[in-house]
Amino acid sequence: MDKVHLEVVTPKGIVVSEDVEDLVAPGLVGEFGVLPGHAFMMAALKMGRLSYQKDGRRYSLFVSSGYAEVDQEKAILLVEEAIKAEDIDVGALRAEKGEVEERLRSTRPEDEAYQDLLSRLERLTIMEEIAG
Amino acid sequence: MATLRDIKRRIKSVKNTQQITKAMKMVSAAKLRRAEEEIKAARPYAQKMKEVLGRLVSRQEGFEHPLLKAKEVIEKREIIVFTAERGLCGGFNSNIIKAAESKIRESLEEEVPVSLTLIGRKGISYFSKRGLEVRATYPNPGRVDYPWAARLGETMIDAFTKGEVDEIYMVFAEFRSVLIQRPVVTRLLPVETGGLGAEEGGGDYIFEPSDRGILNELLPKYVNIQIYTAFLESIASEHGARMTAMDSATNNASEMIARLTLHYNRARQAAITKELMDIVNGVEAMRKRSA
Numbered sequence: 001m002d003k004v005h006l007e008v009v010t011p012k013g014i015v016v017s018e019d020v021e022d023l024v025a026p027g028l029v030g031e032f033g034v035l036p037g038h039a040f041m042m043a044a045l046k047m048g049r050l051s052y053q054k055d056g057r058r059y060s061l062f063v064s065s066g067y068a069e070v071d072q073e074k075a076i077l078l079v080e081e082a083i084k085a086e087d088i089d090v091g092a093l094r095a096e097k098g099e100v101e102e103r104l105r106s107t108r109p110e111d112e113a114y115q116d117l118l119s120r121l122e123r124l125t126i127m128e129e130i131a132g
Numbered sequence: 133m134a135t136l137r138d139i140k141r142r143i144k145s146v147k148n149t150q151q152i153t154k155a156m157k158m159v160s161a162a163k164l165r166r167a168e169e170e171i172k173a174a175r176p177y178a179q180k181m182k183e184v185l186g187r188l189v190s191r192q193e194g195f196e197h198p199l200l201k202a203k204e205v206i207e208k209r210e211i212i213v214f215t216a217e218r219g220l221c222g223g224f225n226s227n228i229i230k231a232a233e234s235k236i237r238e239s240l241e242e243e244v245p246v247s248l249t250l251i252g253r254k255g256i257s258y259f260s261k262r263g264l265e266v267r268a269t270y271p272n273p274g275r276v277d278y279p280w281a282a283r284l285g286e287t288m289i290d291a292f293t294k295g296e297v298d299e300i301y302m303v304f305a306e307f308r309s310v311l312i313q314r315p316v317v318t319r320l321l322p323v324e325t326g327g328l329g330a331e332e333g334g335g336d337y338i339f340e341p342s343d344r345g346i347l348n349e350l351l352p353k354y355v356n357i358q359i360y361t362a363f364l365e366s367i368a369s370e371h372g373a374r375m376t377a378m379d380s381a382t383n384n385a386s387e388m389i390a391r392l393t394l395h396y397n398r399a400r401q402a403a404i405t406k407e408l409m410d411i412v413n414g415v416e417a418m419r420k421r422s423a
Contacts, residue, residue: 009176009177012170012278014176027340028345028349042339043339044341044345044350067181078181078184
């Protein structure tokens with residue numbers, strides 16, 4: 001067995017279902033890599049980049065926080081949101097980011113919306129990084 | 133007796149109605165197809181989530197988590213009611229309202245005060261006049277996206293962990309088929325672990341960070357996906373119910389048109405016969421005089 005079956009499952013459906021050579025996922029306590037023959041593992045995921053290699057090419061996805069289950073031949077990721085890097089609309093992303101930054105400047109840390117804006121900004125920044 | 137013109141006018145108006153019901157049926161059919169696809173798409177995620185939680189919870193004898201822990205004394209029970217924005221969908225809304233009412237009655241008999249979260253205009257207009265505490269109302273967005281459900285989930289978890297409410301139930305229509313939608317009442321919080329299906333230990337796993345850590349991360353997401361699926365079911369049911377209602381309305385209209393057309397033809401025939409008789413009588417009378 002020289003491949004891992006990767007499955008990315010979201011409430012909107014299955015985003016990726018492919019046999020890959022390796023993958024790197026954003027674990028809650030740090031990134032982890034998975035190669036074929038990996039030990040049984042359950043891991044919590046945080047928002048970030050999931051990347052995998054297939055036929056010698058690397059692919060990236062933006063994933064939100066969630067859960068991963070790995071065994072010797074497959075890796076199943078349950079995430080609330082997953083977007084392939086090539087499906088990220090960078091123009092719209094930058095526009096939204098600019099708007100959030102703008103609003104953040106006029107919001108004080110003790111305001112209710114502040115935390116919300118910060119987490120939106122974080123999400124957008126990660127997405128931009130993955131798309132770029 | 134109705135004149136010919138009256139009957140003709142009625143036929144025309146019934147035909148117009150029929151056109152509308154036919155169009156509504158078609159629109160509902162299209163929306164239903166989409167909703168069914170969304171249900172299918174959400175199924176693997178929901179299924180897997182349930183499985184994983186079951187495995188984690190069954191490993192943890194005596195594990196305590198605020199979202200799992202049943203309160204000893206229930207001082208407040210929250211009921212989330214999913215109704216539609218509009219009517220013309222048969223018994224859909226009234227069945228849901230009936231199910232919600234019986235849950236409310238049951239709670240009040242146990243002397244547990246109830247507060248409501250209402251989704252959909254039909255439920256809002258019914259319950260806001262009943263003297264019950266309404267915590268929040270939301271219009272039914274018609275199409276759910278997951279973030280919407282997740283936001284509602286967050287609000288619910290927040291109210292639960294702060295102790296504002298001690299139990300949360302959902303009342304929604306479960307989609308069985310186009311013809312059958314069943315109102316169901318399920319508990320959202322504290323999370324029911326009985327139905328998760330405990331699995332055998334599963335051998336040696338590496339946990340990152342720890343099994344409890346993972347459970348902490350997953351439980352809120354489980355609440356979200358439950359709200360999301362309830363919503364999808366409710367929307368599919370609404371369209372199914374409307375489709376069925378509009379289909380029978382269209383059929384009724386066809387029947388009515390057939391009956392009215394028969395009336396119309398009879399009346400027309402009677403009128404012609406009467407006219408003919410007048411003419412014949414007139415001719416007879418003239419002939420007699422000239423003879």
